[in-house]
Amino acid sequence: MSTQFPNENALGVALRKARLRLDPAALGFSSTRRRTPGLRREEVAQRANISVTWYIWLEQGRGGTPSSAALERIASALLLTDAERENLFLLGLGRPPQPCYRHSLDVTPRLQRVLDALDPSPGFIRSATWDMVAWNRAATELMTDFALLPPEQRNILRLTFLDPRTRQLHPDWENTARFIVSAFRVDSARAGAATAIEPLVRELCVSSPEFSAMWQDETVYASEHAAKIMYHPLHGPQSFEVSTFGVDGRPDLILVVYNPVAPA
Incomplete structure (x- = not known):
């Protein structure tokens, strides 16, 4: 044998x-x-x-x-x-290659159908540089109608620090903003996008003293698994469990799902 x-x-x-x-x-x-x-x-x-x-x-x-x-x-x-x-x-x-960042804001129809099937849970797909790539109806209702924004304005950091509506959406805005900046730093470095984010970082450092201070603070904040409270202008405070998932075949993309939590 x-x-x-x-x-x-x-x-x-x-x-x-x-x-x-x-x-x-x-x-x-x-x-x-x-x-x-x-x-x-x-x-x-x-x-x-x-x-x-x-x-x-x-x-x-x-x-x-x-x-x-x-x-x-x-x-x-x-x-x-x-x-x-x-x-x-x-x-x-014996190891994977170093990340090779590619700037692509396209998703397949299959991925869009996955997002649409998540409704009424808000869901969206973002890039390693935190650009909004795709979203469902519930995400539009909770956050903003991204389709009405120019593509270059569909960035979560830009909305967080420059759009007053985003501040109203997050009752604990400062801690939320600190976590977003920290996660943005880690995600862009992991994806090999350090050069790609430089124009956005320069713009935000000039436009937002709060971003500039948080960017200089290189503390890495761990993701919190507690329910996230968001304040909707029409429906009031809403509680969500936030989950993130990698997109198969697209290491540059992240699927984010806000699952509503029923009041205890």
């Missing part, structure tokens, strides 16, 4: 599979006189701007531990998806 062992050169196998599925002609290489489909090893090395010999060794399992920069270039050369790129890093370095 034979025993099967994991492939000791899993990285090389993944590289070869990715290389063989590519169309040489679509990438500017001649498709004539090829015995196998896909790109040749030297063509991958050319696209990745790395040594041909080293890339051949890497596929053969004797190239040593690659650098993260080399893996990034190889992933780009092989046109890997985000999931494939992450797998490449796990195989090559």
